[in-house]
Amino acid sequence: MRSDTEIRAQLRTFVRRHAGDVTDDTPLFTLRLLRSVHLPELIILLERLRGAPIDVEQLRMGDFDGIDAMMARFGSLP
């Protein structure tokens, strides 16, 4: 399991590779900078970084709409 700082850094790397230079609060899916095809890879990355599975049936609207949103929902476990 990584720290929140490490998770955020890796998320920024992933997002910038696919969506270009964005800020942490850019709504990535609302603006269509990331698309559905990116989601499986993004979930696998987050699962690896946080060291815990993500139950996709528990996903909520907006969970992936920005790095800040992803950190709030999937940051390192307490």
Place this chain on the structure above:
Amino acid sequence: MTGLAELTGLGLRWETSGQAGLTGPLLALADGCDRAFRTIASRWHAQEEAYPMTLPAASLGGHLRSFPHQVTFAAALDPADANLAGFADGPVVDASGTVALTGTAPVTEVLTPAACHHVYRAHRGERLAQATYVTTRSTCFRRERQYEPLRRQWTFAMREIVCLGTAEETASFLDEACTMTDRFAGLVDVPVDWVAATDTFFRPDRHPGHLLQRIQAVKHEAVYGGSLALGSANLHHDHFGSAYDITRGGGRASTACLAFGLERWLYALVDRHGLDPAGWPDLDAAAMRAVAR
């Protein structure tokens, strides 16, 4: 809960394969529903388009991977004389009702899974100067584990209103489509709640389409009685615009659709208003009022 016996008394001819024939009052009600939905479509001056019963499988590759459990293929015998003779001289159908197929011709067609698929394909390559609105009706085919008369069927009638335009135009269309549906449902006293929904993808846990539907509001269903989706409002972004090279405003067209399941509306109307057709609402008047406000 309205039962099969009651629905049969109103004209339902139910096949245990999951298909419904309609006669008498239910057939008249179905005609009235479709007329009402076409009146709603007139709000956008939607052009009526009609399409065949099948789609080329080659145009549905993504759909086939996403919904293999629901697909129905159009199969035919290999036309070689010897093959046809082997079939005709054989049992043809066995005791269980299974066709004793001999060789089959290559399967290239899929029975329509959703009415709007035809629309995107038919508008392939178009450069739209303005938002385009289409309405179409198809008999649709979706295999299910279980069937319930008028509620969940292998074949069912779907009336759709489709918008092809910019992202703003499709978003505006969906807003108004939901409002229009609410008005109509209210006027015919069939209460519905709009809820975020997902399609029943095969292996959903890692399916991009399923995942997107969970985190973005791209599909909403108008649900009656807590469980029966009478219609759905769907935003496809530029999925079909890209697949079929349709452009609008200098970019890939966005598409959206409002879909009504006719048999489900029949169920809801009867469930809500009872078995006497004299007590059923005036659908034409309700639709006219819904679009006139």
